Amino acid sequence: MIGRLNHVAIAVPDLDAAAAQYRDTLGAQVGAPQDEPDHGVTVIFIELPNTKIELLHPLGENSPITGFLEKNPAGGIHHICYEVDDILAARDRLVTAGARVLGDGTPKIGAHGKPVLFLHPKDFNGTLVELEQV
């Protein structure tokens, strides 16, 4: 069901510093900051030859990554995103298998303008999983 690894997301306490490190120290192709108010984050995507890195920073008062950064003040890997062809079929299959889909189960539009869903980290080996329909 899952396809390519779309991105690995890293929550960071200082978005500008993290972007500069990827651009200047690691020599990566770093995009511009994008505010995603529906998700409570500002993101910067880094294009790698085989996948993307998503740098995440809290946006607004109810960001889902505020608590994560409180627990991990230096930042850390926050989620991985797999591509799926049909997100509703994927959701239904996962729910039948007993996995918890976060929120009300309705896909939201993600940073690439495509539907996304999140799966509870406790159901996936301690890893928050995002699904993106491509």
Ligand SMILES: CC[C@@H](C(=O)O)C(=O)SCCNC(=O)CCNC(=O)[C@H](O)C(C)(C)COP(=O)(O)OP(=O)(O)OC[C@H]1O[C@@H](n2cnc3c(N)ncnc32)[C@H](O)[C@@H]1OP(=O)(O)O
């Ligand atoms: C830009 C849009 C989009 C894209 O297109 O790419 C994005 O990527 S948006 C990214 C941000 N959005 C989300 O993360 C949405 C989904 N997340 C959530 O609903 C919540 O953050 C959560 C995963 C349910 C966690 O809830 P929270 O209240 O923040 O934390 P808790 O302390 O209650 O956590 C419970 C439990 O789970 C552990 N945990 C929390 N976050 C993670 C994580 N990222 N990876 C692994 N484990 C995580 C947490 O440590 C708790 O464990 P215990 O301490 O053992 O109880």
Ligand SMILES: [Co+2]
């Ligand atoms: Co993401």
